Amino acid sequence: MLDSYRLRLLVAVADTGSIAGAAAALGCSPAAASQQLAVLEREAEAQLLERSARSVRLSSAGRILVDHARPIVAGLDRAGRAVAAAGTVDGGRIRVASFATASRRLVAPAMASLRRRHPQLDQTFTELEPEDAVPAVREGRVDLAVTHQYAGFPAPDARGLHPEHLLTDPLSLVVPVSDPHAGDGQVRLEDFAAAGWISGRSTQGFQAMTEMAARLAGFEPRITSRADSYGVVLNLVGAGLGVALVPRSTFVARPGIVLLNVTTPARLARTVHVVTRDSDHSPAVRALRDALIKKAATLR
Amino acid sequence: MLDSYRLRLLVAVADTGSIAGAAAALGCSPAAASQQLAVLEREAEAQLLERSARSVRLSSAGRILVDHARPIVAGLDRAGRAVAAAGTVDGGRIRVASFATASRRLVAPAMASLRRRHPQLDQTFTELEPEDAVPAVREGRVDLAVTHQYAGFPAPDARGLHPEHLLTDPLSLVVPVSDPHAGDGQVRLEDFAAAGWISGRSTQGFQAMTEMAARLAGFEPRITSRADSYGVVLNLVGAGLGVALVPRSTFVARPGIVLLNVTTPARLARTVHVVTRDSDHSPAVRALRDALIKKAATLR
DNA sequence: TGCTGAGCTTAAGATTTCCCGATGCTCGAT
DNA sequence: ATCGAGCATCGGGAAATCTTAAGCTCAGCA
Structure with missing residues (x-):
């Protein structure tokens, strides 16, 4: 199984033309780079470098592997940035569910206002009645649900969930x-x-x-x-x-x-609630919950 | 910097729904999986899992990272297969150079015959005169060159190269x-x-x-x-x-x-040679060199 | 021709990481 | 109330990794 750090090293060799250059690029000693590249060749079960005493060049298999490795390391970097951005509202994503009649004057306007402030935020919506929406939030299929409940009926099981009254x-x-x-x-x-x-x-x-x-x-x-x-x-x-x-x-x-x-x-x-997971403190969820509360206040 | 093994683990958690399942999928102990996932969270600087005592679920950031990780691990697997296939003719690739007049009756027919036997082989061709082709082979920009040389002129420097007479x-x-x-x-x-x-x-x-x-x-x-x-x-x-x-x-x-x-x-x-790198023993190069020798014999 | 330096590898030792088994914890299920 | 599944943590041993140092080879050069 190939290791991504070693693939980075191989790509760096392709780019700099030498092991010493690759080591400098990744910030390790040439000896370490040489050893790791040797391990990569064992992992790949192929000779990746053609060595002469004073230089190395990629072998045919090495070039093939580099071509595959470039998108992989690019993907790794992108993944790192994406998960860092997930800590912000804009980089996040949020899956919303609500019952049908709430969407027109409450959920859709709140999502629209959030989109205006955070156009990058990835929002998706599913129409779900409360009896489906609450388990969906609990099981992580949905991040935020707007539910309703008729007065006098038992409240749904809220363990692990954070319901908040809207109107x-x-x-x-x-x-x-x-x-x-x-x-x-x-x-x-x-x-x-x-x-x-x-x-x-x-x-x-x-x-x-x-x-x-x-x-x-x-x-x-x-x-x-x-x-x-x-x-x-x-x-x-x-x-x-x-x-x-x-x-x-x-x-x-x-x-x-x-x-x-x-x-x-x-x-x-009928009372209307917004339900999120107790444990979910992602900025996007927080932002939409706040937008819903604010919007609900204007409808009251 | 994210590590690919830990990303595999995270994907396995997403797929199996538990750390124990992920550990089983990757063949390690649950304890190791738990520790490695903790390290991944440190690497990503984000909480990826929402833990309860008896179960674990992906957080918002975790889902985002999984979505990025899936193509990465798929790419890693593909890279592994590609480099394994590089040991065969069909999985290989070969970059050919020759001077203009050789291509019509020698190089193109040989490449065509190789393509018939190995349709998967990735062959590319560049027209280069010998004075450019020989350095191109030496420096690895080309895998095989067909060159010519007029009798009485000094042979090009063949250090590191493997020239073979064609006709x-x-x-x-x-x-x-x-x-x-x-x-x-x-x-x-x-x-x-x-x-x-x-x-x-x-x-x-x-x-x-x-x-x-x-x-x-x-x-x-x-x-x-x-x-x-x-x-x-x-x-x-x-x-x-x-x-x-x-x-x-x-x-x-x-x-x-x-x-x-x-x-x-x-x-x-004028003598015509096929030139490859001394160190290049890839099956594809060998196959094309043999095809050229065979084709040249019919032209003699 | 012999020297020199660049670049790679290997060797050895120290450090870090990794993994396993054991243990304890929590919570759902019986 | 007890049991068991699943997770975290701990401790020790194994494995991987890094670093420094030394050796090797070859190109460049006097």
């Missing part, structure tokens, strides 16, 4: 304009016990939140439609298929639907 | 068909003492040979034209500008000129 998003009721309560502004959830409900498809998250809120209000919701994307949910409400409880920040005004504040049960909300 | 090319006189001797078949050079002569431009080679041959025949040639390319020389003879002494193998029949054997001075000839 709290109250849940509001979306109803068709044709609904009798559409003009009320403030409503109680139990007023909609008989209504058709639009909920999520998966057992996690949206669906569970809707059912729990309804049960807190004392009824079992009659689910008429299921969709995981809030945009689709709003379309279904607009089509008159039912009402839905959604995080306020996901609401986009459109004809035919109305957003109503919910007074009881109180404090129905 | 002897007699010199013949080329005259216009209009010449009074054009029908003679055999001529003496002194019969052309009064003729106009076509010779070379440089003091080396062709020009010196013409002048020396004339002096051997007892006259000083009257040079009417100078050209270094034998094709041009033949054209000039055809145009009636004079006569010329050329190696027979360079003669290409064309209308208007005639090739005459020269009886005196005797043994006017």
Whole structure:
């Protein structure tokens, strides 16, 4: 197996034309260089230098090895610089995950602002719901995740992780304009016990939140439609298929639907967190976390 | 400065997910792997691994370094294979030089035959006259040269080199068909003492040979034209500008000129050699030298 | 022809590095 | 609560490496 220091030495021999020159270039004694080159020839199992008493020249095999060695030592130097740059924001890289609705007004703007300040920073994004994002951070597939959690649900296991609160998003009721309560502004959830409900498809998250809120209000919701994307949910409400409880920040005004504040049960909300690894103190991660916190403050 | 063995270790950690796995992959004890990785972190001046008591994971800097290290270790392995292959003809490479007129019927066919047998062999060719080719071989810029030398001229310094005779090319006189001797078949050079002569431009080679041959025949040639390319020389003879002494193998029949054997001075000839370095025993060089010798035998 | 110096190698000893086995620690799993 | 896997550390011995010194060979030169 070839050793990179010895390859450097061989390249230096090619460049300077002598072992003494190579030794000077790498800062060692000619004797050491000679010995190391002899070892390299043993490693390579080939004669690399043609020796005469007063000079050396590369053999055919030596030239071939030098040609291979040059990109290797260049790569080593580049690797050294890259890992040094990794200590700065610009040289770093960061893999971000967030749930879908957070990206529009929170994650994407924060990443954009970071990109403006650090154009060299290598940022990548993956859309992941919290139940996937948290293990992804823990297992190192992702460096930073933006997650959400409905009030009243158990917090995910945070061992080894560093969650930080970004904002709290109250849940509001979306109803068709044709609904009798559409003009009320403030409503109680139990007023909609008989209504058709639009909920999520998966057992996690949206669906569970809707059912729990309804049960807190004392009824079992009659689910008429299921969709995981809030945009689709709003379309279904607009089509008159039912009402839905959604995080306020996901609401986009459109004809035919109305957003109503919910007074009881109180404090129905979704909290949004940024999650990183406890052990990850890389400047890039820190910088994006700070950018997210700052951006979240403007949304509150 | 980063060490390649330690980089292999880091890559193995990335691949196996543990230091123990990496140690097993590289065939050392976990303790050694742990120590070497610690040294690598010192070398890189960065924390590469995030350690917990029971497991280890790459840090951000570690991932960056792994991404740089993969092509490096791949390159090292490739270099090892390449230098091993350099011991065979196919894996080798050979840089050939020859003077212009040898290439058509000697060097190019020999290289072509070698290519048929060893398509992988990396062959490159440079046109060099002997006075440049011999130093080029000695200094390692070229591995094999085909040179010529006019009989009676001093042999070039062959120290450190291995010249081998390929063929002897007699010199013949080329005259216009209009010449009074054009029908003679055999001529003496002194019969052309009064003729106009076509010779070379440089003091080396062709020009010196013409002048020396004339002096051997007892006259000083009257040079009417100078050209270094034998094709041009033949054209000039055809145009009636004079006569010329050329190696027979360079003669290409064309209308208007005639090739005459020269009886005196005797043994006017050019010898052609293949020159390699004494110390160069690479299979590729040997193979091409053999191919040249074989090809030359068919031309004799 | 013999001297001189440059450049390479070898030798020997000292120092550093490296590796292994043992030990202790932590944490997840049973 | 115990066990076991995986990592770090420690200590000693082995191996590699470096340095200095000496020897060798050859080119250049008087």
